[in-house]
Amino acid sequence: MSLVLVGLLALPAGTLLHLLAMRMDRWRVDVRWLRCLGCGRPVAWWAALPLFGALLQRGRAGCCRRPLDRLVLLGEVWAALSAVALLAPGGASLWHLVRDALIATTCLTTALIDWRFRHVDPRWLSLATLVLLALAPAAGAAWPDAALGLLCGAALFGGFARLGAALFPAGPTPLGAGDVFIAAFIGAAAGLTQLALALLPGMLLAGAYAAWLMLARRAAARRRVFAYGAWLCLGAWLALVIWPGG
Ligand SMILES: [Zn+2]
Numbered sequence: 001m002s003l004v005l006v007g008l009l010a011l012p013a014g015t016l017l018h019l020l021a022m023r024m025d026r027w028r029v030d031v032r033w034l035r036c037l038g039c040g041r042p043v044a045w046w047a048a049l050p051l052f053g054a055l056l057q058r059g060r061a062g063c064c065r066r067p068l069d070r071l072v073l074l075g076e077v078w079a080a081l082s083a084v085a086l087l088a089p090g091g092a093s094l095w096h097l098v099r100d101a102l103i104a105t106t107c108l109t110t111a112l113i114d115w116r117f118r119h120v121d122p123r124w125l126s127l128a129t130l131v132l133l134a135l136a137p138a139a140g141a142a143w144p145d146a147a148l149g150l151l152c153g154a155a156l157f158g159g160f161a162r163l164g165a166a167l168f169p170a171g172p173t174p175l176g177a178g179d180v181f182i183a184a185f186i187g188a189a190a191g192l193t194q195l196a197l198a199l200l201p202g203m204l205l206a207g208a209y210a211a212w213l214m215l216a217r218r219a220a221a222r223r224r225v226f227a228y229g230a231w232l233c234l235g236a237w238l239a240l241v242i243w244p245g246g
Helices: 003-024 052-056 070-087 094-117 122-135 143-167 177-190 192-215 219-223 228-242
Strands: none
Touching: 003 070, 003 094, 070 094, 070 228, 094 122, 094 177, 094 228, 122 143, 122 177, 143 177, 143 192, 177 192, 177 228, 192 228
């Protein structure tokens, strides 16, 4: 199967994952198939196509000019790139694919929830972390390495969160418990041997974004609250799914 086709088939999976991510949290998504979410008028079938519908409408609903949700597009592109990256090398075992797909979808849904709500769902992340640990031997990863990665990731970000709380006693702090859950998940996915490789890209991206916020004097920088965890997820996804071993 050609990789272009794989990417196209994965686009609706991204739409569904965005929906799932939002339903896992407080936000209840309004799903009205083939109706505009802004004004309720019927839309053409092509406008509802994943990615292409938004591109053809140039990012705004044709009826009421309401801006289309960019996080939906992000989820669709993320899912398509994940599917291509997972299937491109070929020859991977089924368990390996299941494990990598779990890493990709968990990074995707966690990043979307954190970006939208500045909040992380610890139940889902804990479950995904446990499943990753259970799958590690079947997917060719050493179990002690994955377990140590989990512990070190959690300890490292637990320390960062403590430090943040000490530096900003009045709160809100730059890092919270949600980031510790994310780091533990990334540790279980990468193992101790690749922990730095999986955490660093996200930390660098978050740092660059924070610097940009401060330079642009955005309100989010003054509140010191931005979606740090979303950047961690993006970095881990880049390191573990898009360029594994790179
Ligand atoms: Zn409309």
